[in-house]
Amino acid sequence: MQFEYLEPDSIEQTVSLFCKYGGKTKIIAGGTDLWVQIRNKAVKPEYVVDISYIPGLDFIDYDDKQGLRIGVLTNIRAVEKSVKI
Numbered sequence: 874m875q876f877e878y879l880e881p882d883s884i885e886q887t888v889s890l891f892c893k894y895g896g897k898t899k900i901i902a903g904g905t906d907l908w909v910q911i912r913n914k915a916v917k918p919e920y921v922v923d924i925s926y927i928p929g930l931d932f933i934d935y936d937d938k939q940g941l942r943i944g945v946l947t948n949i950r951a952v953e954k955s956v957k958i
Contacts (some may be wrong), residue, residue, distance in 0.1 A: 876911075887924055894920045901925070902946050905930045 881887040891898055897919035901907045904923065908914045924930065924945065931946040933955045943952065 876918050877920050879920055880926050881922060881924065882926050884927060884930075887922060887927065890905075890920070898922055902930075917950055 879890055881890060882889070887900075887943040899907055899916060899920070900922045902924045904921075907916070907921070911918070911921075927946070929950070930944045932942070932944040933947055933951060934942045
């Protein structure tokens with residue numbers, strides 16, 4: 874299985890890639906599950922977009938208006954150790 878591996882460095886660039894390639898794209902942020910699916914031929918993306926290089930997506934925040942927010946790049950250990958939860 875061949876695909877093009879893309880590493881955007883901003884949310885805007887990621888959105889642009891999804892608009893350009895649509896359903897031909899899979900996203901990873903570490904990607905363990907996706908790599909297994911690709912290896913087992915369960916998914917066959919033409920493009921793999923790795924968002925792990927986008928700064929600011931690893932956060933845990935809480936406020937009374939929005940409630941609890943956990944960024945997509947936040948790992949389980951950070952959630953476990955957080956005093957905000």
